Amino acid sequence: MSRHEHLERSIPSTSADPKAEVTLTVNGVSVTREVSTRMLLSDFIRHGLRLTGTHVGCEHGVCGACTVMIDGRAARSCLTFAVQADGADIRTIESEAEEDGTLSALQQAFQECHGLQCGYCTPGMIMNIRAHFDSGEELDLSDEGIRELISGNLCRCTGYANIVKAVRRAAELAGKA
Amino acid sequence: MSTRKFGAPIKRNIDPKLLTGNGAFTDDINLPGVLHAAFVRSPFARARINGIDTSLAEQADGVVAVYTCDNIGHLDIELPLLIPHPSMTAARTQRPLARGDVYYVGQTVAMVVAVDRYVAEDAANLVDVDYHPLDVELDLEKAIEDGTPLVHPTHPNNIAADFTQVCGNPEAAFAEAEHVTRIRVQVDRSTAAAMECRTVAARYDSVRGELTVWDGTQAPLGVRGGLASIFGLDEDKVRVIAPDVGGGFGQKVMFPYPDELLVPHAAIQLGRPVKYIEDRRENFIGSNQERTQIHEIELFAKKNGEVIALRDSFLHDTGAFIPYGIAVAQVASTSIAGPYQIPNIHVRFRAVYTPTVPVTPYRGCGRPQACFAIERAMDQLAEELGIDRFEIRRRNLIRDEQFPYTREGLLFADGLRVKLDSGQYTKALEMAREAIGWDNFAASQEAARKEGKAIGLGLAYYVEGTGLGPYEGGHIKIHPITGKVYVNTGLTSQGQGHDTVFAQIVSDQLGVAVEDVIVVEGDTGTFEWGVATFASRAAVVSGNAIHKTAIKVREQTIKAAANMLEADPADIELEDGHAVVAGTDRKVSLAAIATATNPLRYAFNSAAQAATQFAPASRHDGPPLIDGQHPGLEATDYFSPECATWAYGVHAAIVEIDRDTCDVEVKKYICIHDCGNMINPVIVDGQVMGGFAQGIGGALYERIEYDTEGNPTNANFVDFLIPYATEVPAIEISHLETPSPLNPLGVKGVGEAGCIAVGATLASGIEDALRPFGGKKFHQTPITPSMIFGAISNG
Numbered sequence: 015m016s017r018h019e020h021l022e023r024s025i026p027s028t029s030a031d032p033k034a035e036v037t038l039t040v041n042g043v044s045v046t047r048e049v050s051t052r053m054l055l056s057d058f059i060r061h062g063l064r065l066t067g068t069h070v071g072c073e074h075g076v077c078g079a080c081t082v083m084i085d086g087r088a089a090r091s092c093l094t095f096a097v098q099a100d101g102a103d104i105r106t107i108e109s110e111a112e113e114d115g116t117l118s119a120l121q122q123a124f125q126e127c128h129g130l131q132c133g134y135c136t137p138g139m140i141m142n143i144r145a146h147f148d149s150g151e152e153l154d155l156s157d158e159g160i161r162e163l164i165s166g167n168l169c170r171c172t173g174y175a176n177i178v179k180a181v182r183r184a185a186e187l188a189g190k191a
Numbered sequence: 192m193s194t195r196k197f198g199a200p201i202k203r204n205i206d207p208k209l210l211t212g213n214g215a216f217t218d219d220i221n222l223p224g225v226l227h228a229a230f231v232r233s234p235f236a237r238a239r240i241n242g243i244d245t246s247l248a249e250q251a252d253g254v255v256a257v258y259t260c261d262n263i264g265h266l267d268i269e270l271p272l273l274i275p276h277p278s279m280t281a282a283r284t285q286r287p288l289a290r291g292d293v294y295y296v297g298q299t300v301a302m303v304v305a306v307d308r309y310v311a312e313d314a315a316n317l318v319d320v321d322y323h324p325l326d327v328e329l330d331l332e333k334a335i336e337d338g339t340p341l342v343h344p345t346h347p348n349n350i351a352a353d354f355t356q357v358c359g360n361p362e363a364a365f366a367e368a369e370h371v372t373r374i375r376v377q378v379d380r381s382t383a384a385a386m387e388c389r390t391v392a393a394r395y396d397s398v399r400g401e402l403t404v405w406d407g408t409q410a411p412l413g414v415r416g417g418l419a420s421i422f423g424l425d426e427d428k429v430r431v432i433a434p435d436v437g438g439g440f441g442q443k444v445m446f447p448y449p450d451e452l453l454v455p456h457a458a459i460q461l462g463r464p465v466k467y468i469e470d471r472r473e474n475f476i477g478s479n480q481e482r483t484q485i486h487e488i489e490l491f492a493k494k495n496g497e498v499i500a501l502r503d504s505f506l507h508d509t510g511a512f513i514p515y516g517i518a519v520a521q522v523a524s525t526s527i528a529g530p531y532q533i534p535n536i537h538v539r540f541r542a543v544y545t546p547t548v549p550v551t552p553y554r555g556c557g558r559p560q561a562c563f564a565i566e567r568a569m570d571q572l573a574e575e576l577g578i579d580r581f582e583i584r585r586r587n588l589i590r591d592e593q594f595p596y597t598r599e600g601l602l603f604a605d606g607l608r609v610k611l612d613s614g615q616y617t618k619a620l621e622m623a624r625e626a627i628g629w630d631n632f633a634a635s636q637e638a639a640r641k642e643g644k645a646i647g648l649g650l651a652y653y654v655e656g657t658g659l660g661p662y663e664g665g666h667i668k669i670h671p672i673t674g675k676v677y678v679n680t681g682l683t684s685q686g687q688g689h690d691t692v693f694a695q696i697v698s699d700q701l702g703v704a705v706e707d708v709i710v711v712e713g714d715t716g717t718f719e720w721g722v723a724t725f726a727s728r729a730a731v732v733s734g735n736a737i738h739k740t741a742i743k744v745r746e747q748t749i750k751a752a753a754n755m756l757e758a759d760p761a762d763i764e765l766e767d768g769h770a771v772v773a774g775t776d777r778k779v780s781l782a783a784i785a786t787a788t789n790p791l792r793y794a795f796n797s798a799a800q801a802a803t804q805f806a807p808a809s810r811h812d813g814p815p816l817i818d819g820q821h822p823g824l825e826a827t828d829y830f831s832p833e834c835a836t837w838a839y840g841v842h843a844a845i846v847e848i849d850r851d852t853c854d855v856e857v858k859k860y861i862c863i864h865d866c867g868n869m870i871n872p873v874i875v876d877g878q879v880m881g882g883f884a885q886g887i888g889g890a891l892y893e894r895i896e897y898d899t900e901g902n903p904t905n906a907n908f909v910d911f912l913i914p915y916a917t918e919v920p921a922i923e924i925s926h927l928e929t930p931s932p933l934n935p936l937g938v939k940g941v942g943e944a945g946c947i948a949v950g951a952t953l954a955s956g957i958e959d960a961l962r963p964f965g966g967k968k969f970h971q972t973p974i975t976p977s978m979i980f981g982a983i984s985n986g
């Protein structure tokens with residue numbers, strides 16, 4: 015090592031990007047933060063709020079791993095800027111189980127049916143399915159209907175058949191079947 | 192006795208954590224003060240670098256450091272050739288950051304470290320590299336011609352390796368053939384595309400001189416070895432942790448990728464944690480891929496369909512570098528005769544450098560290509576000889592009484608000879624025939640054709656060499672306070688459910704609940720002997736090591752319990768976390784036994800009181816621990832297989848082609864599968880179904896595209912088509928369980944099973960469906976709608 019490398023570098027703590035203040039509700043809690051205007055909502059949720067259950071698989075809006083609920087609808091947080099979520103009501107996977115850790119019917123069904131392997135796609139899958147379950151829409155629980163319902167989410171591990179089973183089982187457990 | 196856990200569909204221990212978003216993938220780990228790395232990558236497939244100007248990037252707000260080959264010191268080397276083999280001369284591997292030349296679009300040229308990823312990526316765009324582009328040839332068959340532009344001037348005709356293996360006496364057999372079938376088949380390049388891209392984060396503790404690296408790898412021990420040797424650090428000062436990893440499928444077994452060295456280097460230099468989270472485009476252009484092979488295969492047969500010899504010569508695209516040696520091509524060449532007796536084999540391959548992303552294993556690793564070649568050739572032979580496709584296979588299958596069946600002269604990827612160890616190949620074929628409804632198919636096909644519908648039946652047989660050595664280990668300890676059982680092994684999981692299947696094995700020996708077996712893997716700080724997760728080997732090699740270890744701990748536990756309960760060891764049973772004297776209610780908990788076998792000075796709880804030096808049960812006539820005795824209940828053991836164990840199976844499908852849209856609809860898909868004894872059938876089915884979906888991708892959709900100048904043209908999830916739920920048909924799986932004689936549990940690997948035969952099966956079915964509508968052959972995958980359109984419209 016040369017001599018100058020022993021000197022402590024002066025490292026800035028944040029970027030010089032322009033910032034804006036956002037206020038939003040996340041899993042029922044109101045938060046106000048200053049964010050860089052180009053920060054993706056996915057990065058804000060993961061690194062700003064440290065809710066790392068939301069994953070990113072492509073960051074170009076195709077895989078669905080980053081799916082969260084924005085104002086009750088499933089949305090891709092990698093295609094949304096954090097500043098666009100100002101005033102929004104966001105739900106992430108961290109809100110899915112009960113406070114005491116008891117798994118929701120949907121989560122239980124995924125475990126029961128072996129609907130996950132690596133678990134990377136799973137939070138996005140679950141938030142997408144949750145949005146459909148909660149929307150009050152009539153669910154088509156045929157194989158085709160369920161495959162259509164999850165057709166915005168890629169999974170590279172399971173081959174989907176067990177996720178299809180899990181959705182049907184969850185609907186049963188939640189009294190929707 | 193508690194019921195046996197081996198073979199039961201136990202729920203996975205890891206699921207609640209993953210389902211609630213509490214997994215800890217690399218990018219989820221909070222490292223205060225972390226800096227972010229981004230790479231400058233070559234935009235040319237082949238070019239000379241005249242100069243690199245980093246000054247603008249260095250001045251950018253928030254940039255901390257910019258690295259090129261000129262300021263990375265001891266890292267400016269050619270990376271190791273991981274698996275040497277005599278068939279390669281002067282094998283080429285890449286440098287962490289390019290020096291002088293670049294060899295593929297995506298190769299790393301410089302690394303920027305900045306306060307966040309946004310700034311780092313912006314600054315990477317400010318690095319000015321002056322390239323002088325060179326000519327390239329992307330076509331694999333042209334690449335070996337004289338006068339073609341070379342990827343490496345050191346390698347004439349772009350040949351990286353040229354290797355021939357021979358079994359039996361093929362020359363003599365060729366002369367005896369009554370019929371010869373020849374076909375050329377091609378499988379195109381795909382990629383693992385795990386949902387989590389590759390990741391690496393590093394922190395250096397300058398007080399302790401310790402480097403900790405979190406790496407989404409399949410080979411933490413290998414990465415540690417690589418880091419220790421390249422950085423000149425003692426192994427004990429390097430800890431590599433593979434945390435939760437979002438799928439691997441082979442791409443993550445390769446190491447070191449440039450970032451795996453450069454990120455730790457920056458962390459050491461800058462005194463701050465640094466991380467690099469690959470994005471999807473980088474995964475397509477910077478992380479290794481696999482598949483392209485072109486086979487010219489010939490079957491030498493008797494008129495009755497018996498194949499007496501096989502000759503195959505294939506080109507294997509190894510990309511710009513060959514860091515993993517010839518592993519993929521070697522697996523393909525040794526799997527080429529499939530499940531058939533074929534006693535005489537001549538197989539040659541040439542591995543060819545192309546100016547593209549390097550090639551190392553992706554789930555299947557040469558097996559899908561070999562299966563595609565032999566199975567398409569079998570169909571062709573059947574057609575030429577006028578023999579039913581099931582029947583011609585039946586006549587050639589290795590018969591039950593012929594096992595173990597050795598292919599003398601062929602060495603598998605473990606350097607050991609190919610020995611197909613056990614199976615019921617004929618039965619599996621019969622089951623497939625029945626399940627797909629072969630006997631009635633001709634009539635329904637005929638009827639459908641009358642209505643103008645194109646319906647076909649396809650089938651393919653596959654074998655899968657699994658469970659390679661050299662070895663894995665297991666360490667088991669019963670915790671004296673909780674009575675929970677801690678298990679360590681050296682490899683690591685990317686979703687396969689090791690924590691549960693290993694727990695089932697231990698649970699059976701120790702009589703504890705599966706949830707009370709805590710499996711910790713993928714951390715070189717907890718267990719440091721082992722190899723890695725690849726080639727469907729975890730259940731076989733680690734599984735058996737853990738099984739052997741559990742037997743040792745069981746013996747220790749029973750002996751100690753017999754002593755405590757003053758009973759005959761033969762009467763002790765282990766159940767529900769206790770040792771019980773059979774037929775009585777006298778019992779003691781595993782926690783108490785673990786405590787009692789550890790002579791104590793301090794009584795920290797009631798069980799500990801009984802183990803202290805003044806307790807009535809203590810020895811007073813010598814040292815509390817007898818010479819050679821180990822305190823507590825703990826053991827370590829290893830398993831090293833004699834050679835690979837071969838799983839196998841048959842796929843069959845009924846497909847319908849829409850002649851207007853050229854869409855392929857899979858109406859029925861069945862799979863007969865045998866991976867020996869199944870530890871957890873639900874997890875086995877999960878592996879098969881996941882592999883199947885990747886097989887569907889390879890058969891119909893996925894192809895890495897390059898233009899003629901070597902630019903990738905579909906390096907994103909919009910254009911590279913990974914199947915969604917709407918593209919993966921239902922699959923009906925049936926199992927046979929023929930135990931492997933090569934390991935105590937009788938298990939075989941399952942990781943790659945699902946993907947191997949899908950391309951061959953669908954090609955067989957599509958060809959059958961379109962026979963009256965043009966009669967084209969389908970000898971290439973993926974089979975795209977435009978290929979089908981071409982076949983129909985030229986017909």
Ligand code: FES
Pocket residue numbers: 069070071072073074075076077078079080081090091092093
């Ligand atoms: S990460 Fe948002 S869709 Fe893939």
Ligand code: FES
Pocket residue numbers: 129130131132133134135136168169170171172386437438686
């Ligand atoms: S479980 Fe791994 S990507 Fe879906």
